[in-house]
Amino acid sequence: MTDAVLDLGNVSVTYSGVARAVADVSLTVRPGEVVGLIGESGSGKSTLAHSILGLLPPGAAVSGDHMRLAGTDILTASARDIAALRGPAAAMVFQNPMATFSPLHTIGSQLTDFLWRDRASSRRDKRLRIIEALAEAGISDPQARFDAYPFELSGGMLQRVSIAAALLMKPALLIADEPTTALDVTMEAQILHLMRQLRARTGVAVLMISHQLGVIAEICDRVAVMYAGRIVEQGKVEAIFADPQHPYTRALLACELSLVESGATRLPVIDWQEAGRASEQDGVDTPARPASLGDAA
Ligand SMILES: Nc1ncnc2c1ncn2[C@@H]1O[C@H](COP(=O)(O)OP(=O)(O)OP(=O)(O)O)[C@@H](O)[C@H]1O
Ligand SMILES: [Mg+2]
Structure with missing residues (x-):
């Protein structure tokens, strides 16, 4: 699949001390497509996202068959080439918009820094582009916001600014890691x-x-369900929701329904042994419980 924006073939990530946080993940995202990655806390979603942008901490190791971002294989590219992909190939929106920006500098100066690669445009041109991007992201009075400090904006407003900032770099792929969880x-x-x-x-x-x-249902075309570092199921959103094949996905759907009733917003951790028993009854293949989860269950 050469025209994919992102093409991951059997990608694994290990942190020192954690047996694979991401295990043999294969996933593609095509131009213009919105793909969801869902899974409980600790299933490896952020690790996978960070590996795509070369943002893993020292000591983390990535391996696999290939990991192509906008045509460049990150597994064989130099650190310098990977850094050059950040922005034009992929940009990220994080969960906590407060942590995205420095409290010490204005929104405008930080967004101008995002455009450092563009040496041909004047500061004035960049200012106009940023104000336009802020307006497109639904920020009212964007001129005034340009000169504001992050603490002067609400969390939701700041998340709009980080989306505007990511898109300013015209990335082929936008990675959004729980962009609404803090809101x-x-x-x-x-x-x-x-x-x-x-x-x-x-x-x-x-x-x-x-x-x-x-x-996921609101915005995605396809969804991949992650459990303990692996993608256990992926497909069109409607198909997965209508007829989940994997016991973990079924448990997830059942949970969400009970959460809607109780008004909670977070998914609880699924009991692995329960999921295993369900799969035995249903005759569905369940992957081995990886050591990275410990022996808590
Ligand atoms: N910097 C790190 N060093 C060592 N282990 C880590 C590090 N970051 C994450 N892990 C471990 O890797 C596994 C996957 O974590 P990750 O943060 O990718 O999960 P997640 O799906 O994003 O969870 P959440 O929904 O809570 O954000 C977990 O076992 C976690 O403890
Ligand atoms: Mg995470």
Whole structure:
């Protein structure tokens, strides 16, 4: 699959002391496609995202058959080439918008820094582009926000700014790691609406990481379900929701329904032995429990 924006073939990631945090993951994201990555806490979603952008901490090791981002194989590229992909090939929106920005500098100066590669444009041109991007991200009074400090904006507003910042670099792939988890429900709906609009306008491909099936259903074309470092199931969102094959996916769907009733927003950790028993009854193949989860169950 050469025209994919992201093409992962059997990718694994280990941290020192953790047996594979990501294990044999194969996943593609095509131009303009929105792919969801869902799974419980600790299943390896952020690790996978960070490996794509070369953001893993020292000591983490990535291996696999191939890991192509916008045509470059990250597994064989130099650190310098990987750094050059950050921005034009892929940009990331993080869970906590407060942590994305330095509290010491204005929004405008930080977004100008995002455009450091563009040496041909003047500061004035960059300012105009940034103000336009802020307006497109639904920020009211963007001129004034340009000169504001992060603490002067609400969490939802700041998340709009980080989406604007990511898209300023015109990436082929936007990776959003739980972009709405830190926000209230109203803000969450607004951010998802914004992402849908921006996707339609810019054609950017998105890898959307979430705990919440509702978020995935809202915005994604396809979804991959991660469990203990592996993708246990992937396919079209409607197909997976209508007829989940893997016991973990079934447990996830059952959980979400009970959460809707109880008003909670986070998925509990699924009991592995329960999932295993369910799979025996259903005759579905369950992957071996990896050592990285410890022996807590
Ligand atoms: N910097 C690190 N050093 C060592 N182990 C790590 C590190 N970051 C994550 N891990 C481990 O790797 C595994 C996957 O973690 P990861 O953060 O990728 O999961 P996640 O699916 O993003 O979880 P969450 O939904 O809570 O964000 C876990 O076992 C975690 O403890
Ligand atoms: Mg995470």
